[in-house]
Amino acid sequence: MITINDVSKVYGRGEKAIVALDAVNLEVPQGEIFGVLGESGAGKSTLIRCVNLLERPSSGSIVVNEQEITSLSGPALRKARQRIGMIFQHFNLLSSRTIAENVAFPLEVMGYNRAQRQERVKELLALVGLENRARAYPAQLSGGQKQRVGIARALAGKPDVLLSDEATSALDPQTTLSILELLQDLNQRMGLTILLITHEMGVVKQICHRVAILEAGKVVEQGRVSDLAAQPDSRLARSLFPRPQSYAAQPGARVLTISFAGESADEPVLSNVIRQFDVDVNILSGNIEKFGEQRIGQLQAEFVGGQFDAALNYLRNLGLRVEVNE
Numbered sequence: 001m002i003t004i005n006d007v008s009k010v011y012g013r014g015e016k017a018i019v020a021l022d023a024v025n026l027e028v029p030q031g032e033i034f035g036v037l038g039e040s041g042a043g044k045s046t047l048i049r050c051v052n053l054l055e056r057p058s059s060g061s062i063v064v065n066e067q068e069i070t071s072l073s074g075p076a077l078r079k080a081r082q083r084i085g086m087i088f089q090h091f092n093l094l095s096s097r098t099i100a101e102n103v104a105f106p107l108e109v110m111g112y113n114r115a116q117r118q119e120r121v122k123e124l125l126a127l128v129g130l131e132n133r134a135r136a137y138p139a140q141l142s143g144g145q146k147q148r149v150g151i152a153r154a155l156a157g158k159p160d161v162l163l164s165d166e167a168t169s170a171l172d173p174q175t176t177l178s179i180l181e182l183l184q185d186l187n188q189r190m191g192l193t194i195l196l197i198t199h200e201m202g203v204v205k206q207i208c209h210r211v212a213i214l215e216a217g218k219v220v221e222q223g224r225v226s227d228l229a230a231q232p233d234s235r236l237a238r239s240l241f242p243r244p245q246s247y248a249a250q251p252g253a254r255v256l257t258i259s260f261a262g263e264s265a266d267e268p269v270l271s272n273v274i275r276q277f278d279v280d281v282n283i284l285s286g287n288i289e290k291f292g293e294q295r296i297g298q299l300q301a302e303f304v305g306g307q308f309d310a311a312l313n314y315l316r317n318l319g320l321r322v323e324v325n326e
């Protein structure tokens with residue numbers, strides 16, 4: 001579990017001061033994958049680097065697994081960092097070392113002897129599916145394989161928490177998917193808590209249980225991904241389900257935004273409306289996304305004629321969120 005309490009970070013002083021983080025509060029539950037989503041310059045890197053104190057917050061505190069990281073320094077901080085793994089966008093591998101030697105590096109620092117290192121490296125490379133590449137050098141690997149080495153190295157000290165700094169941003173979509181699947185697998189099998197930062201909604205959709213949206217150093221929204229997706233006006237839903245730019249409704253017609261979550265996404269709702277209330281329905285846009293086992297969708301439709309109020313009641317009584325666009 002990671003708790004970020006009222007953390008601010010200011011770079012520089014006086015007129016040139018830049019507020020990179022502004023009173024950020026986040027709680028990452030044990031065993032969950034938590035995404036911090038934001039555009040370039042929002043403060044994502046600064047935030048994740050504060051969690052292992054690569055960057056020291058200007059104020060506030062950070063607790064990782066019941067230990068207040070922000071109160072540590074020197075050997076105590078180095079020891080605490082061994083329980084916090086980190087992976088990077090550009091992998092940060094040592095080019096003059098083999099894959100096995102890269103993964104062994106943190107183990108050397110932790111004082112494992114040669115035999116212990118060999119055994120642990122073997123386990124770690126098997127965990128990320130690279131047992132056959134131990135003697136290769138980073139330059140001989142694909143981007144996805146390099147990130148697998150990065151993950152193996154990050155897990156060397158058996159961390160409880162993995163920090164991921166845009167780990168898939170340099171990878172093509174197919175490789176991104178395989179790395180996300182590996183992270184999800186590690187989360188499920190080992191109960192690894194993962195805090196990741198990304199500018200890609202796809203990453204959040206694919207593996208995150210929770211998300212926080214960061215804008216200009218402030219958290220502007222956070223919650224369970226499926227809950228936010230089901231709230232039509234959340235920032236997450238608005239970017240997942242873009243609405244048509246503008247649409248001039250026909251005279252007498254009303255434009256509705258209907259949000260589906262869970263089972264109602266499977267019901268023939270619109271055909272029921274058309275049949276029961278004699279309404280003509282023109283679909284303007286629609287999309288259904290899958291979050292784990294749950295399907296969440298949003299639809300914009302124009303309702304023309306018939307018993308509009310009764311149709312609206314019917315939809316709302318089904319538990320659907322319906323907004324009538326003005």
Ligand SMILES: Nc1ncnc2c1ncn2[C@@H]1O[C@H](COP(=O)(O)OP(=O)(O)OP(=O)(O)O)[C@@H](O)[C@H]1O
Pocket residue numbers: 011012018019020038039040041042043044045046047199
């Ligand atoms: N070491 C530094 N010194 C001064 N300003 C910095 C430093 N690091 C980051 N900043 C500034 O802090 C703000 C947040 O930067 P940060 O790198 O955390 O954002 P980000 O969301 O990770 O962006 P990106 O995705 O482009 O890396 C930016 O205005 C940036 O210019």
